[in-house]
Amino acid sequence: MAAVNLRRLGGRLRPAIVVLLLDWAALSIAIAVTPGLSASTGWDVLLAAVLLAIAAAVLRPLLATFAARLGWAGVVAGWLLTQALLVYLALILAPHIRVDGFWPAFWASWIYSILVSAGMWLVTAGDNSAMLAHLLRSTKQTRREAATTTVPGVLMIQIDGLSAPLARWAIQAGNLPTLTRWIRSGSHTLAEWHAQLPATTPASQAGLLHGASAHVPAFRWLEKETGRLVVTNHPRDAEYVERGFSDGRGLLADGGVSLSNVFSGDAPVSLLTMSTARRGGRRGPTREVSSYLVDPFGLTRSLVLTVGEMVKEVFQAKRQRARNIEPRVHRAASYVALRGVTNVLLRDLNLNLAAEHMMRGAPALYCDFVDYDEIAHHAGPTRAESLASLDGIDWVLGTLEQLARSAPRPYQIVVLSDHGQSQGATFLQRYGTTLEALVRRLMVGDGADVATAPDNEQWGRVRALLTEVGGEQKVVGRLTHSVLEAHEEPAAPGPATGAELVVVASGNLGMVYLARKRRRLTLEEIESRHPNLLTGLIAHPGVGFVMVRSGSRGPVALGRDGVHHLADGRIDGTDPLAPFGPHAADDLRRHDTLPHVGDIVLNSLLDPVTGEVAAFEELVGCHGGLGGWQTRPVLIHPAEWPAPGPLTGADAVHRQLVSWLDALGLRTPPEPPG
Structure with missing residues (x-):
């Protein structure tokens, strides 16, 4: 028994000793390189490191609470000054250390924090014990205040963009140790579900969180009736869309928490969520978030690793070019920063927020991690850097x-x-022209102007964070050719702007709007106004099929060698939907009924040899349309729960999740009408 107790004590002391030695080394270097600081011996620095650890344990929680009361400005000031104050206090208390005022200690504290962050990453690489200890320490007070219960809660983690085939391969290869252990042990079961058209995050989350995917026809679209261009990764537009379908009974309505999503699921607590960001930021930071920000193991560590991620991105992009890996896209400087923020900073912040609300005992949490999706867009879904995320x-x-x-x-x-x-080379790379330019060329002679709506999907995550922290929205998306004005609601580029068409893209799904008519036009009307448009699109080798609605025959899918009549299933010639899988016709039938669908809906080619598609955006990995793995997401759930049948569409997954929550006693029955 004594031997067991000694081993346990050793197991607890070993990490503390490693941290102390690392602090000692980092503080020694900081003192040595900072003018205005000096120490007589290394033992004096060790004593200062011990005093710093004691001061941090006693004072940092108090400083974090005080900073949170001052709002985000106080937290930022706390992040800048707290560590400096603690280092200054430790240095002046330690004997034989010369300190020429506060500012030398301030600069030394940053050197110290950066070295400790980098050192901890090296020492604990692959080990979560240090992060776990930090999370338990920062939520200690919350755990004391929370009421205990034996009723299980549910933590729902969305891995944005992960396909079921890739998940199965990674688990079989053992590349994901946690998920591999769950599946191999039988504690969890992996299932695949079908994401209906459009296969985008806003449409799927409208379904997963609200059971309302039919309200979202694409990642971006034009409301011809109101003249509003909707871009769902803008907080203003996300809020507008959610108001249209929220009934107060979303997936997270009963005390749940929404973290880093597009829509809130009617959660009473919603953080870093686009649809609530404009009102959520005014609440100010919580004590736990403030603790994360002022702790050197928190924000400073995240920033150091963010810079490291950016350096890694520069190297990996250069390696792609040097090895001539195809297909690939240009990875701009703006993406270098975006990758660092999404793949480190937001991930760490989401982890801290999830920890906080788990320790509060939240019954249900839903958190979206966009790391993989962001990197896969630019590097490719199965490339090494994507798998590393x-x-x-x-x-x-x-x-x-x-x-x-x-x-x-x-x-x-x-x-x-x-x-x-x-995956696939983009439309522009293959054919030397964009979808917008193709439409413009086909309209030559008709006097039409073309407006487009480019916008990088993942910048919405950063936009939501800045909007929430700042407590106000700044419209940063815009249409090319000055269709949108800053700080104004998007307006339809109709007669007032002289634009005849609006062309939008969501991955390899494109929609074309004849903007001067405030209703959806039929095939016959399009042909009479622009006789070259449909013929030219169908004939283009980069277009797999085009869907339009005929006034007499209903929706039809047009291909180069045939027509699929969606209303009755009749096929003339070669079925243009055959390469796109068994769900293609049903998906298009449903998509035709959604509000605000374009006058013309088109999908890129699907290469029969490589299985690649051609995104209408400059993304080597894409989603939104049909073809490849983009419509094959994954669902991993506890094995003892009732297994779902075939799940078609995000709404079906929503009903299954609600059923599981209800079985656990986490849902309240709806109030009777009236």
Whole structure:
């Protein structure tokens, strides 16, 4: 027994000793290189490191609470000054250390924090014990205040863009240790579901969180009746769309928490969520978030690793070019920063927020991690850097699993995705022209102007963060050719602007609007106004099929060698939908009924040899249309739960999730009408 106790004590002391030695080394370097600081011996620095650890343990929680009361400005000031104050206090208390005022200590504190962050990453690479200890320490007060219960809560983690085939391969290869352990042990079951057209995050989350995917026809679209161009990764537009379908009974309505999503699921607590960002930011930071920001293991660590991620991106992009890996896209400087923010900073912040609300005992949490989706867009869905981001999310899952053991209630974990991704050289790379330019060329002689709506999907995550922190929205998206004005609601580029067409793209799904008519036009009307348009689109080798609505025959899918009559299933010639799988016709039938669908809907080619598609955006990995793995997301759930049948569409997954929550007693019955 004594030997067992000694081993346990050694196991607890070993990490503390490693941290102390690292602090000692970092503080020694900081003192040595900072003018105005000096120490007589290394033992004096060791004493200062011990005093710093004691001061941090006693004072940092008090400083974090005080900073949170001052709002985001106080938190930012706390992040800048807290560590400097603690270092200054430790140095002046330690004997034989010369300190020429506060500012030398300020600069030394930053050198110290950066060195500690980098050192901890090296020492604990692949180990979550240090992060787990930090999370438990920062939520200690919350755990004391929370009421305990034996009713399980549910933690739903969305891995944005992960396809079921890729998930199966990564698990079989053992590349995702946490998920592999769950599946191999039989604690969890992996299922695949079909994401209906459009295979985008906003459409899927409208379904997953609200059961309302039919309200979202694409990632961006034009409301011809109101003249509004909707871009769903703008907080203003996300809020506008959610108001149109929210009934107060979303997936998270009963005390749930929405973290980093497009829509809120009617959660009473919604953070970093686009549809609530404009009102959520005015609440100010919580004590736990403030603790994360002022702790050197929190924001400073995240920033150091963010810079490291950016350096890694520059190297990986250069390696792609040097090895002439195809297909590939240009990875601009703006993406370098975006990757660092999404793949490190937002992931760490989401982990801290999830930990906070688990320790509060939230009955249900839904959090979207966009790391993989963002990298796969630019590097490719199965490239090494994309798979490495999956390993980072798997590490988060393992940390949350361990963290749940200290929560005031047990937690079951569900892992799911909203869509997959398909790969391919872009439309521009293949044919030297964009979809917008193609439409413009086909309209030559008709006097039509073309307006487009380009916008990088993942910048919405950063936009939501800045909007929430700032407490106000700044419209940063715009249409090319000055269709949108800053700080104004988007307006239809109709007669007032002289634009005849609006062309929008969501991955390899494109929609064309004849903007001067405030209703959807029929095939016959399009042909009479622009006789070259449909013929030219259908004949183009980069277009797989075109869908329009005929006034007499209903919706039809047109291909180069045949027509699929969607109303009755009749096929003339070669079926243009045959390469796109068994769900293609049903998906198009449904999509034709959605509000605000374009006058012309078109899907890129699907290469029969490589299985690649051609995105209408400059993304080597894409989703939104049909073809490849983009419509094959994954659902991983506890094995003891009733297994779902075939799940077609995000609304079906929503009903299954609600059923599971209801079985656990986490849903309240709806109030009777009246």
